[in-house]
Amino acid sequence: MLLAIDCGNTNTVFSIWDGEKFLCTLRTSTHHARTADAYFTWFTTLVAHYGITPDIQHVIISSTVPRVVFNLRVFADRFFGCRPVVVGKPDCALPQAPRVDEGTIVGPDRLVNAAGAYDRHGGDLVVVDFGTATTFDVVAEDGAYVGGVIAPGVNLSLEALHMAAAALPHVDVTTPQKVIGTNTVDCIQSGVYWGYVGLVEGICARIRAEYDRPMRVIGTGGLAPLFAQGTQLFDTIEEDLTMHGLTVIHAYNQKM
Ligand SMILES: Nc1ncnc2c1ncn2[C@@H]1O[C@H](COP(=O)(O)OP(=O)(O)O)[C@@H](O)[C@H]1O
Numbered sequence: 001m002l003l004a005i006d007c008g009n010t011n012t013v014f015s016i017w018d019g020e021k022f023l024c025t026l027r028t029s030t031h032h033a034r035t036a037d038a039y040f041t042w043f044t045t046l047v048a049h050y051g052i053t054p055d056i057q058h059v060i061i062s063s064t065v066p067r068v069v070f071n072l073r074v075f076a077d078r079f080f081g082c083r084p085v086v087v088g089k090p091d092c093a094l095p096q097a098p099r100v101d102e103g104t105i106v107g108p109d110r111l112v113n114a115a116g117a118y119d120r121h122g123g124d125l126v127v128v129d130f131g132t133a134t135t136f137d138v139v140a141e142d143g144a145y146v147g148g149v150i151a152p153g154v155n156l157s158l159e160a161l162h163m164a165a166a167a168l169p170h171v172d173v174t175t176p177q178k179v180i181g182t183n184t185v186d187c188i189q190s191g192v193y194w195g196y197v198g199l200v201e202g203i204c205a206r207i208r209a210e211y212d213r214p215m216r217v218i219g220t221g222g223l224a225p226l227f228a229q230g231t232q233l234f235d236t237i238e239e240d241l242t243m244h245g246l247t248v249i250h251a252y253n254q255k256m
């Protein structure tokens with residue numbers, strides 16, 4: 001069995017892959033100070049709760065936070081006796097090398113999204129990932145990551161508004177009932193929700209115009225289903241896309 005770990009700037013997600021399906025998906029906040037022992041205590045408690053007795057032989061890690069990788073490596077080594085594959089490190093091969101400016105270190109999550117999306121859909125894609133940042137990853141005809149767009153994430157924008165304006169409260173993102181808010185909270189929710197719908201529609205339209213070939217748009221990340229309610233933009237929403245990409249890259253490295 002494979003343990004796939006996707007560490008974002010906000011959340012770290014663990015999924016157990018038995019070769020055919022994911023047995024479970026566990027989520028914790030991202031903390032570089034969390035020790036290998038703490039990961040294991042949390043992990044064993046939750047898998048027992050789900051009635052799973054995993055037999056982990058392999059671990060693959062993608063992390064947008066470099067500092068957490070050390071403790072995750074120790075976790076893999078100490079508890080599963082294996083050396084993890086870490087996406088973005090020289091010893092992790094990718095099915096298609098990215099084509100970007102020399103010296104650019106592409107976020108591993110974006111390389112993983114590209115590999116997962118290409119495996120499921122073929123090339124000529126935009127993957128929109130609603131994470132801490134909202135990222136747009138362009139996947140070429142041959143499956144290579146060829147660039148994209150990074151925009152501030154939805155929750156980051158809400159937090160910035162609350163921090164900068166003395167009279168504005170912190171609010172959660174939801175689908176507003178109306179565009180014209182008649183109280184402060186509704187006004188903020190409308191601004192962020194419809195602002196983001198406009199942002200993703202506008203950026204994808206411009207990507208399509210510049211790319212000059214038909215492209216499909218795939219949405220992923222925690223907030224993707226919420227935004228899919230407000231636009232016809234997405235061909236599909238796949239919440240497990242990053243995890244799927246990790247299984248694809250792991251299988252590719254096994255064959256090497
Ligand atoms: N279903 C949800 N409803 C509301 N907020 C969510 C949901 N899922 C994720 N979030 C929030 O969206 C943001 C991005 O989450 P996530 O996709 O886990 O980011 P990352 O991969 O960058 O760690 C976080 O602030 C998280 O709390």
Ligand SMILES: CC(C)(COP(=O)(O)O)[C@@H](O)C(=O)NCCC(=O)O
Binds near residue numbers: 008105110132134
């Ligand atoms: C853009 C990101 C911060 C997104 O991270 P996330 O929202 O998943 O936490 C991450 O992919 C990153 O640090 N990228 C490095 C720069 C780049 O991809 O070009």
Ligand SMILES: [K+]
Binds near residue numbers: 130131132134
């Ligand atoms: K992201």
